Structures are given as C-alpha cells and as structure tokens.
Amino acid sequence: MKRAIIVLVIIAALVGIYFVYNGSSKEEPEVKYMTAPVQRGTLKAEITSSGTLKPLVEVLVGSQVSGTIKTLYADFESEVKKDQLVALIDPDTYAAKVEQAKADLMSAQANLVKSEVTLEDELRTLARKETLIGKSSISQQEYDAAKTKADAAKAQVLVDKAKVSQAEAKLKEAELQLRYTRIEAPVDGIVVARNMDVGQTVTASFQTPVLFKIAEDLTRMQVHTNVDEADIGRVKTGQLATFTVPAFPDTEFAAEVTQIRNDPKIEQNVVTYNVILDVENKDLRLRPGMTANVRIRLTEVPEALIVPDQALRFIPSESIVGPTNLPELKPGERRLWKLENGNNIKPILVKVGIVGIEGIQIFTNELKAGDKVVVEASVRKKTESQSRGLRFRF
Numbered sequence: 078m079k080r081a082i083i084v085l086v087i088i089a090a091l092v093g094i095y096f097v098y099n100g101s102s103k104e105e106p107e108v109k110y111m112t113a114p115v116q117r118g119t120l121k122a123e124i125t126s127s128g129t130l131k132p133l134v135e136v137l138v139g140s141q142v143s144g145t146i147k148t149l150y151a152d153f154e155s156e157v158k159k160d161q162l163v164a165l166i167d168p169d170t171y172a173a174k175v176e177q178a179k180a181d182l183m184s185a186q187a188n189l190v191k192s193e194v195t196l197e198d199e200l201r202t203l204a205r206k207e208t209l210i211g212k213s214s215i216s217q218q219e220y221d222a223a224k225t226k227a228d229a230a231k232a233q234v235l236v237d238k239a240k241v242s243q244a245e246a247k248l249k250e251a252e253l254q255l256r257y258t259r260i261e262a263p264v265d266g267i268v269v270a271r272n273m274d275v276g277q278t279v280t281a282s283f284q285t286p287v288l289f290k291i292a293e294d295l296t297r298m299q300v301h302t303n304v305d306e307a308d309i310g311r312v313k314t315g316q317l318a319t320f321t322v323p324a325f326p327d328t329e330f331a332a333e334v335t336q337i338r339n340d341p342k343i344e345q346n347v348v349t350y351n352v353i354l355d356v357e358n359k360d361l362r363l364r365p366g367m368t369a370n371v372r373i374r375l376t377e378v379p380e381a382l383i384v385p386d387q388a389l390r391f392i393p394s395e396s397i398v399g400p401t402n403l404p405e406l407k408p409g410e411r412r413l414w415k416l417e418n419g420n421n422i423k424p425i426l427v428k429v430g431i432v433g434i435e436g437i438q439i440f441t442n443e444l445k446a447g448d449k450v451v452v453e454a455s456v457r458k459k460t461e462s463q464s465r466g467l468r469f470r471f
Contacts, residue, residue, distance in 0.1 A: 107457050112416050112449035113385050120381040120433040123372045124312065128302025130322070130356070130367040132292035136264050139285035140166060142257045146277050146288075153271055157262040157291065164260035164288055166279060171255040178251040182244035189237035196230035203227040266293040269365055292365060298356045300332055300369045303342055303349035311375050312337055318354055320369040325362065332356045334373060376431055382444065383436040387452040388413055389429070393422065394456075414451040415444065422451055 144166040151163040206223040209215045270290035273279065279286050300320060304312055318332045336353035354371065356363065389411050403424060406412060411429055414422045430438030444450070 108420065109455045109457075110416055110420070110422065110451050111453040111455075113388060113452050115444050115446055115448045115450060116383045116436070117380060117446040118383060118435070120378045120383055120431060120435055120438050122375040122377070122431045122433045124304060124308045124375060126302045126304050126352075126371050126373070128300045128320075128352075128354075128369045128371050130363055130365055130369055131299050131301055132269070132295060132365055133297045133299055133355070134264070134266075134293035135269070135365075136266070136291045136293065137287045138163065138260060138263065138289040138291060139287050140164075140257070140260060140279045140281050141285065142166060142171065142254050143279055143281045144170065144258065146273055146275055146279060149271070149273075149275055151262075151268050151271070151289065153268060155268045157266060157268060159262055159265050161262045162259055163262050163268075164273070166258040166260070168255055168258040171251065171258055174251040175248070175255050178244065178248035182241065182248050185237065185240040185244040189234065189241050192230065192233040192237045196227070196234050199223070199227040199230040260288060262289075262291060264291060264293045266291040267295060295361055295365075296357070296359050298358045298363055298365070299335075300354040300356055300371060302352050302354065302369065302371045304352050304373075306341075306348040306350065309337070309350045309352075312352055312373060316373055316375065318371055318373040320354075320356075320371040322363065322367045322369055324364075324367065330356060330363065330369075332371070378431060378433075378438060381430065381438040382440070382446070383433075384413065384439055384450055385436045385452060386432075388450040389437060391451050391453060393451070393454060411439075413439070413441075413444070416449040416451055425450075 146164060147167045148165040149163070150161075150165070151157055155163075157163060203223045203226075206215060206220045210217065210220045268289050269292045271288070272290075273286075273288045279288070312334060314334050314337060316334045318334060319329045320332055321327075321329055332354035334352060335355045336351075338351040338353070340351065342349050342351065352373070354373075391414060393414060403412070406426070409428055410426050413425045413427055415425050417423055425441060425443045427439040427441040427444070430440060432438075
C-alpha cells in the first residue's frame, strides 16, 4: 500500500513537470515585410484627363429666311470655298415680294411728283393773292385760304417724300431676303455635317436653323479637355502634352496647352475647368469628335531619387517595432522605413519633391538606389517550444 502511494506521487510529479515545462513556451511575433527598391531616374509629373477633338474653327451655316430647300450644292466631305453657293431656298416668294416692293416704290414716287406739282400750283396762286390783297382787291379771308392751301401742299410733299423713303427701305429689305435664299459658304473648308435635304422646309423664327457645319482647316485641330480644380493650378499655357485616341491606341500625338478657360463646369459637385490644346493634323488621321486620353506634362526631373507613394504612407505598429519615441516631423518632412539586414527596419527622414507617375521624388543622404523601403508589413504569431514533450517509460 505504501509503495503504491509513492508510485502515484511520482507519476503526479512527472505530469506536473511536463505541463509546466510545455507551458513555459513563449509566443514571439513573426514579421514579414513587403518592400520596394529605391530607384534613380527621370521622374515625370503629369496630369491625366480625357477630352474631345474639335476643329480649330467650325462654322455653323444657317438660314435667315424660311422656305423650302430647292437645291443643295454641297454634301458631306465637300470642299467649299468662301462665298461658294452651297444651298438654295425656293426664291419665288421672295422674288414676288421684290416686285411688289418695286411697284410700291413707283407708286410713292408718282404721288410725290403729283404733290410737288400741286405745291407749285398753290404757290403761284398764293403769289397772285398776295398781289391782289396789296391792292385791297380781295378779302383777308381769301388770302388766308390760299396761304393755308400752299402750306398744306408743302406738308404733303414732305409726307410723300417719307413714303418714298419707306418704299425704298422695303425694297431693300425684300431684295436682301431674296439674296438670303442663296446660302453661301462663309469660309474655305470641308463640310463635316449636313442637316437638311432637298424639299425640306426651313423655318427661321427665334432660332436660326443650321444647314451645314463647315470645318475651316482640319490640318489644325484642338483637344477640349476638363481638368479637376485640384490640378488646374499647376496647368500653364505653353506646357506640352501627349494624347492617344482609340482609333490609334499605339500612337502618341503631340499637343500644347494654349488656353485655360475660367468658366467652371460643375457635375455632381465636381468642379472642372476647360483646357484647350492645339494639335497638328497634317496627315488628317485625327477626326472631329474623337475621344482623346490626354497627359499634360507639368515638369520632368532627371536623376531623381524615387520611391512609391505607399512607402510614405507606411507606419509600423507597436506590435512590430515596440514603443517608439520618434521625434515629431518638421514641416516638409516625411518618414520612410528602410529594411536592413536581419529583418530590422530603420526610420529615415526625407523631404518630398515632385509627385510623378513613376513615384515620388525624395531628398535624403541616407538612401541610395537599390535600398529597400517598406511599403507594407504582416504579423503572425510563432510558437517556440523549449521542449517537444517528455516521454515516460515504466
């Protein structure tokens, strides 16, 4: 009995030692860093946007008179010269108005001649009355009546002269409307759109109907693009740009910023400004209305020290580096973490230059091309047992 108790005590002691021994294992964090190399090269700062190709000068040709289109002398892609006849609105109605205005003018002129003859007659009569009244051969009443008729004849001449002027003005208006039935090209160019057909009625009332769109010179075009308000302050006239179009995705076309318009465009609380870029199109590959994916080059820095922007955003947690007492950053400073030998990381203070499409320019003497900076870190627990267990043999 005594021996059995001793054996049980020994077994209990061994089991206790086993659990205490295995319970003394400790958990240590295992950190895995994702890094990016520091690079040295040319850094380009650019703004990207999309826009539309438009002719440098696009003229809308309309009609100032209403009527039926009688003849079209131009079609899509027709080359036209300035003052060339491109369409004719039926002129018969307006020609009749011209003839009516001419007749009204002739009538007004005839009435003027008649009133002038009447005036001369009344003036002769008045002269005779003046002689007679001087001899007291007629009464004052007869003289006054003659003078009144002479004054009335003078007034009638003035009225008839005014009517002649009105008739002349109406004739000019009728002739002008007749001339407007001939639609002529205002510039040399190419017809890019035709909106009417022969026989169609044109109604010119409050808004002038557009018959043709004529692009003056397609060898020079413009890209109209919208730049976000956050970037518009960095865009200047004279800056160079490149763009591509879906029709030629592998070809980059050169352009230059020529206008920055102040009229804002607001859509869904997003404010943008229209930026105009001039483009040479001597081979006529670019067409009006094409979508352009634009990159405006702001600046270019050769031999820049470049890091990805994720490296400047990375901040290690205390579970990785433990409690730290890092100094506060001064204005213009940023902090990077450099990966050194032994999976250790070291804070590096840098100053930031331009932001480009390849990354961000930094200034520091503690980093060189090829060094690795941390962009992300992951932590997991690792158990290091001081013993894999005890084996008991009885």
